[in-house]
Amino acid sequence: MAQSTLKTKPLSNVAITGGTHGNELVGIRLVRHWKSNTSHVTRQSFKTHLALNNIPAIEKCVRYIDNDLNRCFSNKEVVATGNGYEVKIAHEIKEWIATNNIDFHVDLHNTTANTGALLILTPTAAQSMLNLQILAKLRCSFNFPIRVLSFAGKSLGGGILEIAGCGFGFENGPVPHGTLKADLFKQTSNVTCKVLDIIEEFNQGVQLDEQELEVYEFERVMFFPKDGNGNVTAMIHGHLEGKDWVPVQKGDPLFMTFSGETILHEGDEEIIPTFINEASYMEKDVAFIIVHNTTVKLQPVQKC
Amino acid sequence: MAQSTLKTKPLSNVAITGGTHGNELVGIRLVRHWKSNTSHVTRQSFKTHLALNNIPAIEKCVRYIDNDLNRCFSNKEVVATGNGYEVKIAHEIKEWIATNNIDFHVDLHNTTANTGALLILTPTAAQSMLNLQILAKLRCSFNFPIRVLSFAGKSLGGGILEIAGCGFGFENGPVPHGTLKADLFKQTSNVTCKVLDIIEEFNQGVQLDEQELEVYEFERVMFFPKDGNGNVTAMIHGHLEGKDWVPVQKGDPLFMTFSGETILHEGDEEIIPTFINEASYMEKDVAFIIVHNTTVKLQPVQKC
Numbered sequence: 001m002a003q004s005t006l007k008t009k010p011l012s013n014v015a016i017t018g019g020t021h022g023n024e025l026v027g028i029r030l031v032r033h034w035k036s037n038t039s040h041v042t043r044q045s046f047k048t049h050l051a052l053n054n055i056p057a058i059e060k061c062v063r064y065i066d067n068d069l070n071r072c073f074s075n076k077e078v079v080a081t082g083n084g085y086e087v088k089i090a091h092e093i094k095e096w097i098a099t100n101n102i103d104f105h106v107d108l109h110n111t112t113a114n115t116g117a118l119l120i121l122t123p124t125a126a127q128s129m130l131n132l133q134i135l136a137k138l139r140c141s142f143n144f145p146i147r148v149l150s151f152a153g154k155s156l157g158g159g160i161l162e163i164a165g166c167g168f169g170f171e172n173g174p175v176p177h178g179t180l181k182a183d184l185f186k187q188t189s190n191v192t193c194k195v196l197d198i199i200e201e202f203n204q205g206v207q208l209d210e211q212e213l214e215v216y217e218f219e220r221v222m223f224f225p226k227d228g229n230g231n232v233t234a235m236i237h238g239h240l241e242g243k244d245w246v247p248v249q250k251g252d253p254l255f256m257t258f259s260g261e262t263i264l265h266e267g268d269e270e271i272i273p274t275f276i277n278e279a280s281y282m283e284k285d286v287a288f289i290i291v292h293n294t295t296v297k298l299q300p301v302q303k304c
Numbered sequence: 305m306a307q308s309t310l311k312t313k314p315l316s317n318v319a320i321t322g323g324t325h326g327n328e329l330v331g332i333r334l335v336r337h338w339k340s341n342t343s344h345v346t347r348q349s350f351k352t353h354l355a356l357n358n359i360p361a362i363e364k365c366v367r368y369i370d371n372d373l374n375r376c377f378s379n380k381e382v383v384a385t386g387n388g389y390e391v392k393i394a395h396e397i398k399e400w401i402a403t404n405n406i407d408f409h410v411d412l413h414n415t416t417a418n419t420g421a422l423l424i425l426t427p428t429a430a431q432s433m434l435n436l437q438i439l440a441k442l443r444c445s446f447n448f449p450i451r452v453l454s455f456a457g458k459s460l461g462g463g464i465l466e467i468a469g470c471g472f473g474f475e476n477g478p479v480p481h482g483t484l485k486a487d488l489f490k491q492t493s494n495v496t497c498k499v500l501d502i503i504e505e506f507n508q509g510v511q512l513d514e515q516e517l518e519v520y521e522f523e524r525v526m527f528f529p530k531d532g533n534g535n536v537t538a539m540i541h542g543h544l545e546g547k548d549w550v551p552v553q554k555g556d557p558l559f560m561t562f563s564g565e566t567i568l569h570e571g572d573e574e575i576i577p578t579f580i581n582e583a584s585y586m587e588k589d590v591a592f593i594i595v596h597n598t599t600v601k602l603q604p605v606q607k608c
Contacts, residue, residue, distance in 0.1 A: 025586075029539075033562040061587065062366060112480040176416040176480030178583035180539040182560040235333075235484040256486040258337040279482035282329075283365065 003210050003297070007304035008130045010203040015049045015102040015167070016041060016192060020070050020109065020160055021280070022057025023177040026188050027108025027170075040189075043196050045203035049100050053093060053107075053160065056085065061178050063280050069093075070107075071158035075124060076165060079158065090160075097163045104131075104199060105167035106192055107160055110184065113173050113278040113288075114242040117146045117187055120169035121215075122159035126152035128166045133208035133301045135168060137198050138191065146191070147245065149216045149274070149291060174242070177279055207302040216245075216291040222273065224287045225255055225263060232285055233257050236277045244274040244288075255287070307514050307601075311608035312434045314507040315408045319353045319401065319471070320345060320496060322412040324374050324464055325584070326361025327481040330492050331412025331474075344493075347500050349507035353404050357397060357411075357464065360389065365482050367584050373397075374411075375462035379428060380469060383462060394464075401467045408435075408503060409471035410496055411464055414488065417477050417582045417592075418546040421450045421491055424473035425519075426463035430456035432470045437512035437605045439472060441502050442495065450495070451549065453520045453578070453595065478546070481583055511606040520549075520595040526577065528591045529559055529567060536589055537561050540581045548578040548592075559591070 016034070018027025031050050034041045041048045057064050066084030073079065078090040097105070109120075119135050126132075139146045149171075151159070161167050172188050175181045202208060224232040234255035240248070247270045248254070255263040265271065275281065276288040320338070322331025335354050338345045345352045361368050370388030377383065382394040401409070413424075423439050430436075443450045453475075455463070465471050476492050479485045506512060528536040538559035544552070551574045552558070559567040569575065579585065580592040 029562060037563070112483055174480075176478075176581075176583055177482065178586055179416055179581050181545060181581075182539050182542040183545075185539060185560075185562070186564065235486050235489060238486040241485060241487075256489075258333060258489070259341070260490065277480075277483050277485075279480055282482055 003299045005207065005300040005302050006129050008301050010303045011046050011104045011199050013047050013049060013101045013103055014196065014199060015051065015097065015100070015105045015164065016108070017051045017053050017105070017160075018108040019052040019054050019058045020107055021063045021068075022054050022059070023061050023063050024108075024110045025178065025180050026110045026172060026175065026185050028052060028058055029180060030108060030185065030189055030192070040193060041196060043200040045200055048196065049102065051096065054086065054089060063177070068158075070160050073158050073160055073162040076163055093160065094163050102164045103166055105161050105164035106195060107167070107169045108188060108192070109169055109171045110175050110188075111171055111173035111275060111278050112176055113275045114244045115147075115171055115173045115274055116244070117144060117191060118171040119146060119148045120171055121148065121150040121152060122161045122169070123152050124165040125161050125167055126150045129299050130202070130208070130301050131166045131168070132213055132296065132298050134195065134198050134202070136211055136213040136298055137208060138195055139213070141194050141198075142191070144187070147216060148213060149218065151218045153217055154219070202301075202303060205303060207300060210300045211298050213296045213298055214293060215296050216272070216274070216293050219290045219292055221286045221289050224285050225257070226285070234263060236287060237262060240273070240276060242276070244276050245272060247272050307603045309511065309604040309606050310433050312605050314607045315350050315503050317351050317353060317405045317407055318500065318503060319355065319404070319406040319409045319468065320412070321355045321357050321409070321464075323356040323358050323362045324411055325367045325372075325413060326358050326363070327365050327367050328412075328414045329482065329484050330414045330476060330479065330489050332356060332362055333484060334412060334489065334493055334496070344497060345500060347504040349504055352500065353406065355400065358390065358393060367481070372462075372584075374464050377462050377464055377466040380467055397464065398467050406468045407470055409465050409468035410499060411471070411473045412492060412496070413473055413475045414479050414492075415475055415477035415579060415582050416480055417579045418548045419451075419475055419477045419578055420548070421446075421448060421495060422475040423450060423452045424475055425452065425454040425456060426465045426473070427456050428466050428469040429471055430454045433603050434506070434512070434605050435470045435472070436517055436600065436602050438499065438502050438506070440515055440517040440602055441512060442499055443517075445498050445502075446495070448491070451520060452517060453522065455522045457521055458523070506605075506607060509607060511604060514604045515602050517600045517602055518597060519600050520576070520578070520597050523594045523596055525590045526592050526594055528589050529561070530589070538567060540591060541566060544577070544580060546580070548580050549576060551576050
């Protein structure tokens with residue numbers, strides 16, 4: 001049976017931000033480029049707002065100064081406390097989003113892992129049917145794979161996208177932090193501009209039809225093996241390196257110890273790893289995250 | 305005509321250090337591993353000394369705290385001045401090397417560039433015939449390419465290896481800073497252990513025969529293109545990405561501007577680029593370095 005069409009308000013204020021993590025250069029350079037070339041991101045039916053989120057971290061080319069800014073938010077609130085620099089700017093960013101009535105937020109990231117182009121949903125953003133429809137249309141607009149990763153069920157916690165409540169983190173990799181890769185730069189630019197086109201069409205009255213969206217859901221993190229003193233004893237096995245999204249079966253290599261021994265996946269269940277060898281996970285001894293895939297049926301959406 | 309044999313004292317104290325740059329994890333984890341497993345680096349005829357050079361930078365997983373430690377030295381002296389943290393530890397490292405009579409120093413690095421395994425010579429180290437002979441023998445010991453890059457003529461300046469005066473920086477890439485790659489880890493381990501074997505053989509009386517050594521010599525740095533305000537306007541072109549050591553001819557792509565235009569190599573002369581897209585060069589707007597290759601005839605060396 002066909003689903004009824006959901007009527008939703010057009011979007012009025014779209015934010016495109018970079019530099020939530022100061023060493024992820026693709027988004028930083030893109031936002032700077034668009035600030036000097038606004039025609040690329042200007043559309044008739046809504047206003048586009050450009051911002052760099054953590055200037056001191058950008059200047060130092062580090063992920064953060066005191067705390068991970070992308071772990072400071074939850075459910076439209078700043079939840080991090082203390083005197084850290086990022087707690088201060090988290091409040092300013094919340095204020096900026098409220099003042100500008102941002103109703104769709106694209107936050108640009110990149111990763112050292114071989115994730116490819118990836119749309120990340122924080123818990124609130126995963127509940128918006130319009131948001132899911134925009135992502136589904138975006139996925140179909142390119143001939144390279146674009147995956148969707150949802151933190152709706154369980155969250156690493158605190159994403160900046162929680163404030164606007166609608167939108168996504170655009171992640172792309174592999175690229176070392178502190179560097180640029182021309183192909184990923186171009187891809188990130190094309191995907192972001194296409195989102196703006198899709199929103200423009202929706203605002204102009206084009207209906208987003210009933211369809212299905214394949215979504216990876218975050219399940220848990222996998223830590224590196226440790227010895228009795230809590231010291232990490234191994235690294236990602238060469239066989240697993242770059243194999244994000246490829247199911248791992250019992251007996252497949254996961255880690256290589258610093259002495260050269262291979263550690264296998266010993267669980268009976270298949271696991272799907274991603275963010276393998278993401279640099280920022282190292283400080284938490286996280287080797288990769290484990291996801292599972294599911295398909296979500298999307299209700300048609302039209303502007304009211 | 306055969307060259308006369310140079311008689312050189314055996315080596316007594318070999319230093320293997322990591323963490324000169326705190327975000328280059330391969331050397332850091334290897335040195336830690338060997339500190340707990342000293343048998344891998346212990347040889348009969350000399351003492352092996354293990355050290356991590358910049359602990360606070362390692363703890364923060366950043367290249368340096370105040371200054372690049374590997375630009376603080378010259379000609380057996382600490383030349384950097386000021387109150388920066390690295391200036392302080394540069395003096396301590398110089399003292400440590402002197403106190404332990406280090407006569408051969410291997411400093412472990414890694415890079416985001418696709419350099420492969422690379423032996424780096426600072427000006428003083430490039431003058432030691434024993435050193436060049438050890439490098440030549442090392443190159444022949446593996447079935448993967450190991451290149452030699454000399455800063456003898458012109459220097460980026462200040463390498464830590466200037467103090468011991470003999471030895472080399474072992475560079476390996478590509479690997480994002482703040483991460484490990486199992487294959488590069490193993491390669492770095494094998495090459496370092498092989499150096500110790502070669503020194504052991506030399507100390508036991510094995511002559512290092514007359515031979516030739518292919519050396520790349522540093523020529524100059526290539527900056528990213530900039531606009532009239534001094535802002536970088538481009539990134540490494542996808543065609544050049546990962547093509548370290550591959551000669552670039554007139555008309556080959558070098559850069560892609562943030563607007564998507566290709567910038568070609570317009571010079572008539574062929575250039576050989578390396579350290580393409582090394583993350584730490586970004587703060588200086590350096591895109592890559594340009595080298596040329598030459599062949600050095602090596603005199604036979606035997607211990608006296």
